[in-house]
Amino acid sequence: MIKRIQIPDILQPVSHYCHVVESNNIIWISGLVGMNYDNSIPENTKDQFDIAMRDFDTCLKAAGGDFSSVTKVRVFLTNINDRKIINPKRIEYFGEHKPASTLLEVSALVDPRMKVEIEAEAIKL
Secondary structure: OEEEEOOOOOOOOOOOOOOEEEEOOEEEEEEEEOOOOOOOOOOOHHHHHHHHHHHHHHHHHHOOOOHHHEEEEEEEEOOHHHHHHHHHHHHHHHOOOOOEEEEEEOOOOOOOOOOEEEEEEEEOO
16 A cells, blocks of 8 residues: 655645655655745755755654654755755754765756755654
């Protein structure tokens, strides 16, 4: 069985996908960006990352997971040097739980004001 979850309280998908898919105790979270529900986007990467992680937490909880159940994270940055800005926040969110991780610099995200996007997989414990 595949469960598709749309979260009403976060930014709605800009294309044909849902926020979260859960099947056989595996959770996949679509890319989340630093745009508020009212379509405002903070100028700095740290604030954008905080919004994305807040929504990430909401998605995890909706599928029955939490930060300790995350197995793989992919972070996309438009400026790889911003890693030093978001890394302390990653540590704050994940604590002692260290998921497998990939960090990529990309030329752009869906909106030119966006600087960071995060997607992940988790296991429903």
